[in-house]
């Protein structure tokens with residue numbers, strides 16, 4: 001599917017514009033069916049966007065927020081994406097939103113993936129909004145090059161849900177929604193910042209295997225148009 005690049009002069013300008021777009025999308029979903037859903041990524045990039053989005057005046061009590069992926073750590077761990085969302089997005093007006101974590105307090109990451117899949121089935125699909133990030137190696141979500149379940153994660157026929165992923169660049173074992181869970185979001189956003197990430201995007205948009213740069217699966221095969229938001 002096609003992608004559109006939205007370039008901004010600053011990260012602050014991007015955060016404001018993306019927050020407006022997401023707020024409009026979630027409000028339209030609420031108007032249409034009474035609820036809305038958004039899956040967001042972790043990492044360092046989305047912090048300012050989360051903070052601005054948290055102040056937007058929408059019916060947050062009708063919004064379910066979840067994560068695109070999560071490290072297999074509890075929410076009090078500094079590496080937790082839940083902690084990042086709690087501190088930056090579940091604040092201000094967005095405090096009223098419902099949050100569905102991926103991490104589960106169970107013995108194994110495999111058990112956590114099964115449980116998280118069951119619990120997130122309560123979210124109607126497709127997502128109204130998915131915010132993806134991208135690493136310098138071209139990963140997105142927890143679709144890491146060389147990942148233990150990468151082929152399964154990227155396979156369009158893999159059922160919607162959460163699977164595990166282990167990879168050299170991933171740190172802890174990961175919990176990640178599959179490509180099939182994310183690629184048909186009403187609003188599918190790739191949020192990247194910095195000249196380096198723009199170079200990585202240019203390489204990903206070129207030829208080469210998806211397994212080498214998994215973001216290619218989204219850029220090449222997503223059902224929804226990919227809205228790329230970039231600032232220097």
Ligand SMILES: O=C(O)[C@H](O)[C@@H](O)[C@H](O)[C@H](O)COP(=O)(O)O
Nearest residue numbers: 041042043044045133134135141
């Ligand atoms: O858990 C995670 O790390 C994210 O979901 C991951 O996919 C992230 O979006 C990229 O690694 C980019 O991270 P930065 O924004 O820190 O560059």
